[in-house]
Amino acid sequence: MEDANAVKLYTIIWVLLVGLTVLEVWMVAMAFPPLLLLLGVLGLAAIKAIFVALYYQHLKYDDLAISWFYLMALFFALLIVMVFTGGSGVWPPQ
Amino acid sequence: MGDHPNYYSIKHWLTTTNHKDIGILYFFTSLYFLMVGGTLALLFRLQLAFPWMNILDASAYNQAVTMHGLIMVLWAVSPLSFALANYVVPLQIGAKDLAFPRLNALSYWLYLFSGLLAAITFFIPGGAPDVGWTYYAPLSTARFSPQPGVTLAGLALIMLIMSITVGTINFIVTVAIMRAPGLGWSKLPLFTWSILFTVLIMLFAFSPLATGVLLLAVDRVLGTAFYTSPEGGAFLWGHLFWFFGHPEVYIVLMPALGIIGDVIETFTRKPLFGRKYIIISMASASFISFVVYVHHMFNTGMNPVVRKIMSITTESISVPFGVIMLSFIFSLYKARINIRTPFLFAIGSIFLFIIGGITGVFNSSIPLNHLIRGTYWVVAHFHYAMVGAALFGLLAGLYYWYPKMTGKMYNERLGKLHFLISFIGFNILYLPMFIMYDMPRRVYTYSVPEWIPLNHVATMGGYIFGLSFILLVYNFYKSFKAGPQAGNNPWGGWTLEWMTTSPPPPHNFDFEPVISGDQVTLYTNGGHPEPHVEHYTPLPMYISLALFVTFLGLIVSFPIFILGVILTIVVLGKWFWSDVLDKFVIPEPTKSERWPFERTTKVKFGVWMLVITEAMLFAGLIGAYSLIRFNMIDVWPPGPVAHDVRLGGINTVILLTSSLTAALAVVYAKMGNLRNVLYSLLATLGLAGLFMVLKAVEWTELYMKGFTLTSELPASVYYVLTGVHGAHVIAGMIAIVYLITKVIKGRYKPGVYEGVESFGIYWHFIDIVWIFLFALFYLL
Numbered sequence: 001m002e003d004a005n006a007v008k009l010y011t012i013i014w015v016l017l018v019g020l021t022v023l024e025v026w027m028v029a030m031a032f033p034p035l036l037l038l039l040g041v042l043g044l045a046a047i048k049a050i051f052v053a054l055y056y057q058h059l060k061y062d063d064l065a066i067s068w069f070y071l072m073a074l075f076f077a078l079l080i081v082m083v084f085t086g087g088s089g090v091w092p093p094q
Numbered sequence: 095m096g097d098h099p100n101y102y103s104i105k106h107w108l109t110t111t112n113h114k115d116i117g118i119l120y121f122f123t124s125l126y127f128l129m130v131g132g133t134l135a136l137l138f139r140l141q142l143a144f145p146w147m148n149i150l151d152a153s154a155y156n157q158a159v160t161m162h163g164l165i166m167v168l169w170a171v172s173p174l175s176f177a178l179a180n181y182v183v184p185l186q187i188g189a190k191d192l193a194f195p196r197l198n199a200l201s202y203w204l205y206l207f208s209g210l211l212a213a214i215t216f217f218i219p220g221g222a223p224d225v226g227w228t229y230y231a232p233l234s235t236a237r238f239s240p241q242p243g244v245t246l247a248g249l250a251l252i253m254l255i256m257s258i259t260v261g262t263i264n265f266i267v268t269v270a271i272m273r274a275p276g277l278g279w280s281k282l283p284l285f286t287w288s289i290l291f292t293v294l295i296m297l298f299a300f301s302p303l304a305t306g307v308l309l310l311a312v313d314r315v316l317g318t319a320f321y322t323s324p325e326g327g328a329f330l331w332g333h334l335f336w337f338f339g340h341p342e343v344y345i346v347l348m349p350a351l352g353i354i355g356d357v358i359e360t361f362t363r364k365p366l367f368g369r370k371y372i373i374i375s376m377a378s379a380s381f382i383s384f385v386v387y388v389h390h391m392f393n394t395g396m397n398p399v400v401r402k403i404m405s406i407t408t409e410s411i412s413v414p415f416g417v418i419m420l421s422f423i424f425s426l427y428k429a430r431i432n433i434r435t436p437f438l439f440a441i442g443s444i445f446l447f448i449i450g451g452i453t454g455v456f457n458s459s460i461p462l463n464h465l466i467r468g469t470y471w472v473v474a475h476f477h478y479a480m481v482g483a484a485l486f487g488l489l490a491g492l493y494y495w496y497p498k499m500t501g502k503m504y505n506e507r508l509g510k511l512h513f514l515i516s517f518i519g520f521n522i523l524y525l526p527m528f529i530m531y532d533m534p535r536r537v538y539t540y541s542v543p544e545w546i547p548l549n550h551v552a553t554m555g556g557y558i559f560g561l562s563f564i565l566l567v568y569n570f571y572k573s574f575k576a577g578p579q580a581g582n583n584p585w586g587g588w589t590l591e592w593m594t595t596s597p598p599p600p601h602n603f604d605f606e607p608v609i610s611g612d613q614v615t616l617y618t619n620g621g622h623p624e625p626h627v628e629h630y631t632p633l634p635m636y637i638s639l640a641l642f643v644t645f646l647g648l649i650v651s652f653p654i655f656i657l658g659v660i661l662t663i664v665v666l667g668k669w670f671w672s673d674v675l676d677k678f679v680i681p682e683p684t685k686s687e688r689w690p691f692e693r694t695t696k697v698k699f700g701v702w703m704l705v706i707t708e709a710m711l712f713a714g715l716i717g718a719y720s721l722i723r724f725n726m727i728d729v730w731p732p733g734p735v736a737h738d739v740r741l742g743g744i745n746t747v748i749l750l751t752s753s754l755t756a757a758l759a760v761v762y763a764k765m766g767n768l769r770n771v772l773y774s775l776l777a778t779l780g781l782a783g784l785f786m787v788l789k790a791v792e793w794t795e796l797y798m799k800g801f802t803l804t805s806e807l808p809a810s811v812y813y814v815l816t817g818v819h820g821a822h823v824i825a826g827m828i829a830i831v832y833l834i835t836k837v838i839k840g841r842y843k844p845g846v847y848e849g850v851e852s853f854g855i856y857w858h859f860i861d862i863v864w865i866f867l868f869a870l871f872y873l874l
Contacts, residue, residue, distance in 0.1 A: 006761045014754040021746050021868075025739060028873050038874060045869040049862045056757045056858040058851070065690040066702055073706045076298050076384060077713030084333050084717040085724045087388060087400040 013055045020048050099630060109630040111195035112600055116202050117181030118499070123206050124173040125567075130213065131165035132560050134158045138538075139523075143553035145541050155538035156224035161212070163227025164247065167342065168254055169209040171484055175349035176261065178491045179289045181499060183265065185591035185598060186283045188274025188607035189683070193267040193696045196631060196678055197260050203638035204257035211250035211642055215243035218650070223247045226536065228339065229310070231321030231331035236314045242649045245314045248307050249645040255304045256641075258296055263703040265293040267696050271688035274590065276609035278687060283589040284359070284366070285491070287373055288352025291380045292345050298384065299341040301707045305714030306334030309814065315648070316803060318810040320718065325725040325807060330718055332391045337714075340387035344379060346480050347447075350487020351376065351418060354440040357490050358422055360587045361437040362429035368421035375414035375421075382411045392463045401460055408458035415451055419444060434585075435509030439490035442517050446482030450475060453528065466531055473535050474527035482520060489516075489566070496570065497580030501596040504577060508569040516562035522555025606685075629678055636665045674835050701852040705859045708822070712863050715818060719811050719870060730808060737812075738792065742872035745788050746864065752781035753861045756854045763851070766844030772837050775850075778857070779830045782823055789820055812871055819867060822860050829853050 024044050027037055054060040059067050099105040107119065138158045141150045150158060180198070184191055192198045215222040220241025225234045234244055269290045273282070282290075309320045310331070321327040351372075359366050366372060388396060388404035422444055431437065453475040456462050466472060497503050526548040533545050540549075583592040594603050644658025672678055682695055691699060723730055759774035793813070796802075803813045833853055836842055842849070 003761050003765050007758060010754055010757045010761070014750060017750045018747055021743060021750070024869065024873055025743050028739060041869045041873045045865050048865045052753060052858050052862050052865070056753050056861075057855050058760075063691050063693050066694060066699075069702065069706050070709075073298065073709040073713070077709060077716070079385065080302065080333075080337065080713045080717040081720045083388065083400060084330075084721040087329070087333065087391070087396050 010055065013051055017048050017051060020044050106630070108635055109632045111191075111199045111629045111631060111634075113180050113184050113191050113195065113198060114499075114598065114600075114602075116198050117177050117179075119202050120173055120177035120180055120205070123202075123209070124170050124177055127165050127169040127209055128171070128174070128563075131162050131170050132563070134162040134165070136556060136560050138162070139553040139556040141538060142540075142549050144550065145546060146539050150538060152538045153221070153224055156226075157216070157222040159536075160223045160226055161216070161247075164212060164223075164251075165209070167227065167346065167480070168251070169205070169212065171346050171480065171488070172342075173205060174488050175289075175292070175346070175484075175491075178285075178353070178488065178495065179265065179292075179349065182491075182495055182591055183286050183289055184268065184272075185498075185594065185602055186286045186589050187269060187272060187277060188590050188603065188609075189268060189272040189686075190601050190603075191680070192264050193272055193680075194264050194700065195629060195680060196634060198264055199631070200634035200637060201257045201261035201264065203635045204253055204260070204641070207638040207642040208250045208253035208257060211253060211645055212247045214646070215246050215250075218243055218246065228335060229331070230335075231310065231328055234310060234331075235321050236317075237322050245311065246645070246649045248311055248314070249648065251307050252304065252311070253638075253641060253645060255300050255307070258300050259704075259707050262293040262296045262300075262707075263700050265289060266297065266703055267699045271686060271691050271694065271696055271699060272683050273687040274607040274609060275685050275687055277590075277607075278689070280370075281609060283352075284355030284369070284372065285349070285352035288348045288350075288355070288376060291376050292348040295341045295345050295348070295380050295383060297703060297706055298710055299338045299345070301710030302334050302714035302717075303338035305711055305718065306331060306338075308818070309334075309718065312810075312814055318804055318814070319807060320722075320810060323722075323807050326721050329391075329394065330721055332394060333717065333721070334714055336387040336390040337384070340390060341380075341383040343476070343480060344383045346484045347487075348376065348380070350443055350484045350491075353487050353491035353494065354422060354443055356587075356589065357436045357440040357494050358425050360494075360585045361432045361434060361440075362425055363432070363586065364425070364429055366421060367424040367427070368417070372418050372421050375417040379411060379414040379418075382407060382414070386411055386458075389457055389463060392460050393467055405458050405460055409455060412451060412455050415447075419448060419451070432585075434493075435504070435506060435513060436490045436494035436585075438510060438513040439486050439493060442513060443483050443486035443490060446478050446486060446520070450478030450480075450483055454479060468534055468536065469531050470527040470533045470535050471531035474524045474530075477524050477527075482524070486517075486520075489513075492566075494585070495591070496573075497584045498591055498596050498598070500574050500577075501580055502573050502577035503580040503584060504573040505569050508565055512562055512565040512569065515565065516559055519555050519558030519560075519562055523552050523559050524555070526552045526555075629680075631672075631678065633665060633669050633672070637662065637669065640665050670832050674832065674839060674841060676841060695848055697848055698852050698855065701855050705855060708859060712818075715815050716866065716870070719815060722807055722811055726807065737872045738795075739872050741788060741792050742868050745785055746868045748781050748785045748788070749861050749864050752778045752785070753858050755781065756857045760847055760851045760854050763842070763847030764845065768837055768842060768844060771842070771850065772834065775830050775834050775837070779827060779834070782827045782830070786820060786823055786827075789816065815867060816871070819860070819863055822863070826853075826857050826860055829856065 024041050027040050027044075032040060053070065059070065099109065107115065110116065110119075138150060138155055141147050141155055180192075220243050223229070223234075223239070223241075223244045225239050225244060229244075229248070232238055234248075236245075269282075269286060309318075312318050313320050313322070319327070321331050355366055355369075355372060386404055386408040388400055389408045392401055392405075453471070456466065457472070457475070493504065493509055530545055530548050533540065533542070580596050582594065582596050584596075585592070590607055591598075593607065640658055640661035642658075644655060644662055647653070647655030647658045688694075694702070755774045755777040759771050759778065762768075762770035762774055793816075796809075801809050803810055830853070833849060836849065
């Protein structure tokens with residue numbers, strides 16, 4: 001990627017990230033139903049994280065194998081959250 | 095730095111960063127801890143030899159058992175495999191050293207001082223921890239175990255995890271991108287493969303344990319109630335501990351399997367049967383090891399669906415190990431076997447692992463697990479797997495590489511005698527325990543007559559097994575002093591370590607090893623090896639010592655704690671300053687085999703691996719948040735827990751902006767525009783500072799409202815998660831100051847951007863964590 005283009009791209013990504021943050025706050029202000037709010041806010045957070053990882057952390061331009069490490073960590077992180085909550089016997093919440 | 099102290103001088107051993115020296119240091123230290131842990135075992139076996147013995151009272155017995163478990167698993171057996179890995183892996187892949195020699199030394203010294211910190215607990219008021227090596231909560235909390243030894247051993251564990259993290263990253267980077275030209279993945283020796291899988295398991299397993307110990311330390315020192323709360327406290331520890339605890343079995347075992355593979359290949363004089371499938375099985379076992387841990391919690395009232403899933407996964411892990419064992423056994427078929435001591439230990443290890451493995455399958459059955467849990471059956475099972483299979487495998491490795499390490503040949507007759515006595519002693523010790531499947535394991539005495547003869551026999555076996563190690567020490571010592579010369583390749587081995595001298599020179603090879611074709615072929619470069627840069631530095635030892643003083647001071651006395659903190663800051667400052675001045679530079683390998691990481695430099699790779707461990711640390715913390723929140727679903731305050739969405743939102747934008755400036759710093763570094771690099775970094779530093787100021791304002795406001803660290807569990811979760819994140823922000827700020835100093839001192843050449851880019855990877859990760867913390871605490 002050309003360096004001049006990089007400055008432009010990173011700035012666009014930043015605008016996008018701020019916009020998604022505003023959208024998250026808006027969802028809370030609009031008092032969406034709890035499940036929709038949960039999925040919406042976490043979904044938007046995940047999209048923001050993916051943008052940061054791909055562009056700012058350069059995953060998009062680096063060796064693909066590094067992404068596999070990241071995905072592996074993501075898998076284990078999700079496993080931890082799911083088993084911790086699900087395993088304690090309160091899932092699904094009443 | 096720069097001068098070469100005499101090899102036999104103390105200065106050499108305190109300042110060396112050479113992987114072979116570090117391997118030898120690991121060897122002697124782990125042997126020391128093996129003796130400490132073994133002596134404790136002999137003590138409590140004597141206590142159990144007959145009913146109502148008075149050698150140890152209940153408290154001393156619990157201390158001995160707890161410390162035996164901790165020391166053997168964490169400070170003896172696993173580091174013994176690291177001793178061999180340190181010495182052998184760079185040789186096997188044709189590298190001159192590990193990727194980060196100074197960090198390798200740091201890893202060792204942290205390990206040594208963490209072990210000493212744990213051992214010191216015997217000599218402080220209240221004694222050593224007596225809560226079992228599993229540190230089950232709430233027993234391990236201050237409410238039920240107020241003695242400081244429990245906290246101190248926990249701090250020792252945190253220090254050990256630091257050591258392991260550093261070591262793990264080092265080995266992954268080394269094997270991934272420092273292999274000799276032509277040494278593709280398919281040609282890697284099995285031992286190197288096994289170490290790679292071991293460190294990969296460590297990479298993902300130890301951070302959740304760090305989370306668990308951190309929360310325990312916060313509970314014990316600052317008075318929170320993570321583990322004493324009825325909202326899943328005991329569950330939380332169980333999850334965090336066993337997510338690490340079960341993979342730890344494979345961390346201990348995997349290197350032994352690699353050694354067995356190499357030993358069988360050498361002593362049967364033919365390639366392993368199904369070598370490719372052994373490697374695939376190792377990989378799948380490493381992965382499955384993370385999805386079986388709930389079988390340690392079957393009796394806790396766990397959700398039945400999760401129990402069933404984990405019962406199936408537990409059974410399924412026997413499949414890859416079955417493949418590995420069958421491959422080893424088939425490799426012996428029609429082979430012209432050279433029966434030497436390493437081979438005997440390897441075969442012994444296979445035999446013991448089969449017993450340990452088969453008896454492990456019983457634990458996957460939920461009804462059987464209810465029956466045998468907490469009995470001597472389980473003690474026998476895991477000792478067959480972790481001591482029998484792992485230790486015998488490591489002993490095979492010690493005898494196998496002893497001639498390479500010392501240049502001398504050990505006494506074969508004494509070696510075989512050691513195998514015979516230790517094998518017999520081991521089985522006399524642990525076989526009776528299977529018959530004692532009805533005896534509870536956590537009792538310091540008993541009165542059931544049927545258990546007396548079995549305990550008596552087991553104790554005798556324990557002493558036979560323990561004393562057999564005198565033969566090993568004597569044999570190695572005597573042979574080192576007056577043994578015959580071994581030669582470069584006494585076994586006719588095929589792997590690269592046998593192609594160099596015994597012992598190898600400091601730079602490992604007097605030629606550039608290049609591999610081509612299916613056969614291992616070596617080409618010299620005309621006898622002009624690149625000079626290996628020998629580095630000596632006391633800084634790794636100083637840092638570890640300073641941390642040791644800090645942690646000890648936290649328990650013993652406040653002035654000592656302050657002294658430790660000052661020492662740590664001073665030594666870290668010295669380390670960073672030597673980096674600013676580029677006093678310790680190991681050049682990037684230029685000709686190495688590095689697929690599929692061609693575009694990743696070693697520093698960048700190292701930072702990526704650090705980020706992975708950090709991701710697992712935060713995964714554990716967010717898992718804790720999630721468990722607590724779902725358990726408090728009825729009482730968790732509706733909406734945001736007293737958090738100001740506006741303030742959180744502003745802070746989010748600030749961190750996102752700091753990510754932009756950090757990313758721009760890389761762009762300007764690539765352009766060679768150092769002035770803009772400086773401005774971008776200064777902007778990042780300023781934004782990070784602003785973020786921390788706003789966090790401090792928010793924390794203060796919440797505190798004033800009575801929302802304190804110990805006021806309620808949601809508050810504890812909030813402060814710990816945002817606090818740990820804040821600590822990472824501060825660490826990032828220190829890194830920015832380091833980079834700015836380098837730019838100002840003119841140490842950055844235009845177009846060189848590796849340092850700025852590596853910092854960016856870390857900084858953006860902190861941003862990603864905050865994106866989720868903002869959602870979890872401010873929006874949901």
